[in-house]
Amino acid sequence: MKRETIKIQKNKYAYFAGDFHLGKPNAKVSLERELKLIRWFDNIKKDAQEIFLMGDVFDFWFEYKHVIQKENQLFISKIRELIDLGINIQYFKGNHDLWMLDFFENIGVKVYDHPQLMKINEKKILIGHGDGLGDGDYGYKILKKIFTNKVCQTLYRLIHPDVGLKLGKWFSGSHKDIRGNLNAKRNNERLVDYCKKFDSEISNDAYIFGHSHYTSKEIVNKNSFYYNAGDWITDSSYLVFSNNNFKINKFE
Numbered sequence: 001m002k003r004e005t006i007k008i009q010k011n012k013y014a015y016f017a018g019d020f021h022l023g024k025p026n027a028k029v030s031l032e033r034e035l036k037l038i039r040w041f042d043n044i045k046k047d048a049q050e051i052f053l054m055g056d057v058f059d060f061w062f063e064y065k066h067v068i069q070k071e072n073q074l075f076i077s078k079i080r081e082l083i084d085l086g087i088n089i090q091y092f093k094g095n096h097d098l099w100m101l102d103f104f105e106n107i108g109v110k111v112y113d114h115p116q117l118m119k120i121n122e123k124k125i126l127i128g129h130g131d132g133l134g135d136g137d138y139g140y141k142i143l144k145k146i147f148t149n150k151v152c153q154t155l156y157r158l159i160h161p162d163v164g165l166k167l168g169k170w171f172s173g174s175h176k177d178i179r180g181n182l183n184a185k186r187n188n189e190r191l192v193d194y195c196k197k198f199d200s201e202i203s204n205d206a207y208i209f210g211h212s213h214y215t216s217k218e219i220v221n222k223n224s225f226y227y228n229a230g231d232w233i234t235d236s237s238y239l240v241f242s243n244n245n246f247k248i249n250k251f252e
Helices: 027-044 073-084 138-147 150-156 161-172 181-199
Strands: 004-006 013-017 048-053 088-092 110-112 116-120 123-127 206-209 216-221 224-228 237-242 245-250
Touching: 013 027, 027 048, 027 073, 073 088, 138 150, 181 206, 181 216, 181 224, 224 245
Parallel strands: 004 116, 013 048, 048 088, 088 110, 123 206, 206 224
Antiparallel strands: 013 237, 116 123, 216 224, 237 245
16 A cells, blocks of 8 residues: 655644535534534635545435536535635545545545555554444445445446435435444444554554544554544534644534
């Protein structure tokens, strides 16, 4: 796995946030969250150099070749505005937004399918969404192989968008509660264990993930930490890298 290098300029920061689940649980509540995100983007755009979207930005996202869902256009327009300002947007696919083609890349977003080794200034980092990593969760791992299968995706695109998007939103769990404390903690512990095993082979200074909806900072080894940026369903939390240090904050 090749390591990408990013140099943060003086008086500039890198921000990490995800698990917005736009679309959940209904249009009204989702719009409130979307507008809050836009306020956050406006708040950080003066000093942001890099913004890492940590996956599950949408509760369900599926691209047809010539159709995208019409919801959340305010969010998409804001992303385009940030790019026009010279801010780099990097998007790590989550388990709720696996089904991308090239829409976001075409508007200037860099999209990743898998965790990525990076070096930000002098910090060696592994960054990803976090789904399907570590031991356990075998049922989801089987489902992910099906969801990411190109033949299965092509067959799904044969369904009319009005039906396919509605069906996908139901299947993604938009009608269910997304965060249980016990399950969130278990997923977080699974990611920490994964990072410890990874670090025994390729050492890093920091591991940054989402997925668990459990904002946390954990020790990987004496010189390395795991950070989870949390979610925007309950916490509106994010991670910021400034002055060669990481810090978890909450917005509003």
